Amino acid sequence: xxxxxxxxxxxxxxxxxxxxxxxxxxxxxxxxxxxxxxxxxxxxxxxxxxxxxxxxxxxxxxxxxxxxxxxxxxxxxxxxxxxxxxxxxxxxxxxxxxxxxxxxxxxxxxxxxxxxxxxxxxxxxxxxxxxxxxxxxxxxxxxxxxxxxxxxxxxxxxxxxxxxxxxxxxxxxxxxxxxxxxxxxxxxxxxxxxxxxxxxxxxxxxxxxxxxxxxxxxxxxxxxxxxxxxxxxxxxxxxxxxxxxxxxxxxxxxxxxxxxxxxxxxxxxxxxxxxxxxxxxxxxxxxxxxxxxxxxxxxxxxxxxxxxxxxxxxxxxxxxxxxxxxxxxxxxxxxxxxxxxxxxxxxxxxxxxxxxxxxxxxxxxxxxxxxxxxxxxxxxxxxxxxxxxxxxxxxxxxxxxxxxxxxxxxxxxxxxxxx
Amino acid sequence: xxxxxxxxxxxxxxxxxxxxxxxxxxxxxxxxxxxxxxxxxxxxxxxxxxxxxxxxxxxxxxxxxxxxxxxxxxxxxxxxxxxxxxxxxxxxxxxxxxxxxxxxxxxxxxxxxxxxxxxxxxxxxxxxxxxxxxxxxxxxxxxxxxxxxxxxxxxxxxxxxxxxxxxxxxxxxxxxxxxxxxxxxxxxxxxxxxxxxxxxxxxxxxxxxxxxxxxxxx
Numbered sequence: 001x002x003x004x005x006x007x008x009x010x011x012x013x014x015x016x017x018x019x020x021x022x023x024x025x026x027x028x029x030x031x032x033x034x035x036x037x038x039x040x041x042x043x044x045x046x047x048x049x050x051x052x053x054x055x056x057x058x059x060x061x062x063x064x065x066x067x068x069x070x071x072x073x074x075x076x077x078x079x080x081x082x083x084x085x086x087x088x089x090x091x092x093x094x095x096x097x098x099x100x101x102x103x104x105x106x107x108x109x110x111x112x113x114x115x116x117x118x119x120x121x122x123x124x125x126x127x128x129x130x131x132x133x134x135x136x137x138x139x140x141x142x143x144x145x146x147x148x149x150x151x152x153x154x155x156x157x158x159x160x161x162x163x164x165x166x167x168x169x170x171x172x173x174x175x176x177x178x179x180x181x182x183x184x185x186x187x188x189x190x191x192x193x194x195x196x197x198x199x200x201x202x203x204x205x206x207x208x209x210x211x212x213x214x215x216x217x218x219x220x221x222x223x224x225x226x227x228x229x230x231x232x233x234x235x236x237x238x239x240x241x242x243x244x245x246x247x248x249x250x251x252x253x254x255x256x257x258x259x260x261x262x263x264x265x266x267x268x269x270x271x272x273x274x275x276x277x278x279x280x281x282x283x284x285x286x287x288x289x290x291x292x293x294x295x296x297x298x299x300x301x302x303x304x305x306x307x308x309x310x311x312x313x314x315x316x317x318x319x320x321x322x323x324x325x326x327x328x329x330x331x332x333x334x335x336x337x338x339x340x341x342x343x344x345x346x347x348x349x350x351x352x353x354x355x356x357x358x359x360x361x362x363x364x365x366x367x368x369x370x371x372x373x374x375x376x377x378x379x380x381x382x383x384x385x386x387x388x389x390x391x392x393x394x395x396x397x398x399x400x401x402x403x404x405x406x407x408x409x410x411x412x413x414x415x416x417x418x419x
Numbered sequence: 420x421x422x423x424x425x426x427x428x429x430x431x432x433x434x435x436x437x438x439x440x441x442x443x444x445x446x447x448x449x450x451x452x453x454x455x456x457x458x459x460x461x462x463x464x465x466x467x468x469x470x471x472x473x474x475x476x477x478x479x480x481x482x483x484x485x486x487x488x489x490x491x492x493x494x495x496x497x498x499x500x501x502x503x504x505x506x507x508x509x510x511x512x513x514x515x516x517x518x519x520x521x522x523x524x525x526x527x528x529x530x531x532x533x534x535x536x537x538x539x540x541x542x543x544x545x546x547x548x549x550x551x552x553x554x555x556x557x558x559x560x561x562x563x564x565x566x567x568x569x570x571x572x573x574x575x576x577x578x579x580x581x582x583x584x585x586x587x588x589x590x591x592x593x594x595x596x597x598x599x600x601x602x603x604x605x606x607x608x609x610x611x612x613x614x615x616x617x618x619x620x621x622x623x624x625x626x627x628x629x630x631x632x633x634x635x636x637x
Binding site: 119160162192193194195196197199219220222223263265267283284285287288289290 | 478481482483484492495499501502503504505506507602605606607608609610611612613614618621
């Protein structure tokens with residue numbers, strides 16, 4: 001059978017049906033509500049940005065991953081691949097004179113070009129936050145604690161936040177005293193997580209043994225003993241400040257009551273060019289990809305003309321949902337309202353009264369017979385079916401049983417529930 | 420401890436991979452030869468192995484369908500998936516090279532436009548770009564050495580082990596792009612969410628490889 005174009009959606013995009021949309025919305029609002037309680041207020045930025053803005057934030061290499069389009073004036077626009085650059089632009093323009101620190105939250109769709117067949121989405125929702133204008137350890141602790149709370153609010157059962165620091169890797173790399181091109185190679189190998197290539201490179205250059213051992217042991221430098229083990233492997237001035245920061249963070253995260261969900265993980269490797277301090281990811285055993293990612297990025301806002309430190313994270317909403325078996329659960333309105341000939345106006349008044357009291361109500365719009373309407377609605381899980389007939393309402397309950405109530409009483413909410 | 424899933428490539432690297440896993444104590448010698456199952460539980464019950472096409476292997480590991488896997492460096496270079504590459508397993512040695520028909524090998528640098536047939540389009544493209552040389556890639560799935568003989572391409576980029584295939588097809592190597600061996604790779608989340616179990620596998624395989632390379636084979 002030929003599949004027509006109108007039956008398809010572009011690779012890497014999704015339609016969400018009502019149940020799925022409800023779950024996405026629930027996760028997003030859950031996270032936003034938690035952020036709000038910590039003083040983060042939501043901002044909205046355009047889905048489209050000038051390519052130049054995005055390249056300024058993401059680096060020119062990111063250009064390959066952008067969906068671009070040309071404006072009529074010839075300007076190149078692109079769909080945002082994440083929200084932090086857009087927020088940075090917003091802060092550096094419209095919020096330039098706002099008192100610091102700024103606590104901002106966002107939720108929206110982001111777009112990245114991905115190869116077809118990679119099993120990766122090209123459009124997906126992100127919810128996240130940025131804490132701008134505070135370069136302190138307290139700000140880092142707040143963001144990590146909030147990341148734990150965000151995943152909790154998103155309804156993820158078992159998860160952990162792996163917390164690392166780019167300064168540790170930078171310090172180790174700097175301590176190798178490699179000539180510039182080799183240093184770049186070593187950094188690239190580390191970024192690709194190619195520890196075999198890294199070992200070969202370091203062996204060729206006979207770098208300081210302690211730094212080499214610590215770098216190659218990276219994938220095991222995690223868990224409660226990670227800091228002690230790292231100190232045992234390498235005692236270099238380049239990383240002392242980092243180790244002190246991580247130890248300080250541990251104290252604060254204990255005070256926040258979230259330390260149980262955090263693991264020190266010095267092997268966390270995220271983009272070196274972008275991050276300048278702590279980096280972290282949220283993981284759950286049920287999923288092979290991170291649920292959340294973030295860290296400190298003190299250099300980004302500089303590119304937009306304000307030199308404010310910043311830290312933040314973003315939650316991958318669709319990954320949270322695929323990590324959770326969740327009940328796809330059927331959905332049905334609380335009540336279905338049908339009516340006899342001539343009772344339409346009364347039925348609409350009745351439905352309006354029920355909705356005002358917070359009930360979900362569907363009014364019969366196909367003119368079907370009452371018996372059919374009631375049977376189908378109750379079978380699909382509605383709590384009750386109502387038939388408005390003149391000044392009376394027939395109420396049929398899902399659990400069986402039928403009663404007649406005066407329309408007046410039903411509208412006032414006096415006899416909606418069975419007595 | 421949780422069960423760990425290890426993805427094993429069928430084909431060229433299967434034999435070496437199974438020998439390594441046997442040496443690490445996961446399977447009785449040769450037991451895998453007699454079965455046609457694609458998922459094999461290890462004899463000690465700590466892990467299971469799934470046998471996958473080499474080209475799919477990194478996909479299993481990147482998505483976390485397998486916690487660990489064995490893949491050739493050639494595949495890692497070509498697919499550039501987001502996995503941790505932790506151990507050089509030392510077997511499956513081969514080289515990625517560019518070769519031309521003997522008659523055209525002289526002065527190939529001056530030929531333009533250059534058409535290269537390969538199973539490694541991305542590696543090939545990256546190499547020629549890094550040389551600042553425009554290239555037209557013809558992506559193939561096998562028998563690459565055929566392409567220059569029938570005028571489909573000027574030359575090839577392919578793996579060589581002994582060089583015999585090149586010789587038989589009158590091809591001459593002009594450049595080496597990479598050297599490849601089998602590597603142990605790990606999913607980035609498994610390394611964290613199943614740290615103890617995954618590190619145990621890495622350690623056992625690492626020691627098996629160290630023992631093998633320490634004893635000179637006769």
